[in-house]
Amino acid sequence: MKGGIYEMNKIITLMGFLVLAGVLYYSLNKPVAFAATAQGGRGQGIGRQQMLAEKAKILKMNESDLLNEINKGKTFYQIAQEKGVNVDSMHEQMETFQKARLQALVNQGAITQEQMQERLAFMETRQQNCGNNVPMNGQGGRGMGLHR
16 A cells, blocks of 8 residues: 555655646746736836837837936936927827837737736826826836836
8 A cells, every 4th residue: 555655746846846837938938018017017028128129219228328318317208308309299109109019918918808908008097197207107207117
């Protein structure tokens, strides 16, 4: 009987490793949807990088120059004003960009349509507060995004 328990423990351990390997494989091969959620998040993932690149393009800057300005404590709103970029136009361009990016994630099955709508609503709220230095989820007011 003792040998049977030992064999059973080996089987259970092996099954545990197989399940863990499957979870790791799945998680590493699943597209990354969006680093920050409407409930908060530091926004340091793929979505952040894409948004930063798009804002740099709209502001007619390269990404490293934009990051330097942000690291100096400026908001996107302040940078847009300094560059003479119409903030409403920037909002419209970012909304178009974000809708296309999120729809692609829905099409891939990485997020649901409901999650897409939540993220678009969050973006709209942030845009409405743009320039007001209104804190978002206790993260401090960083204007049009990029909470650090």
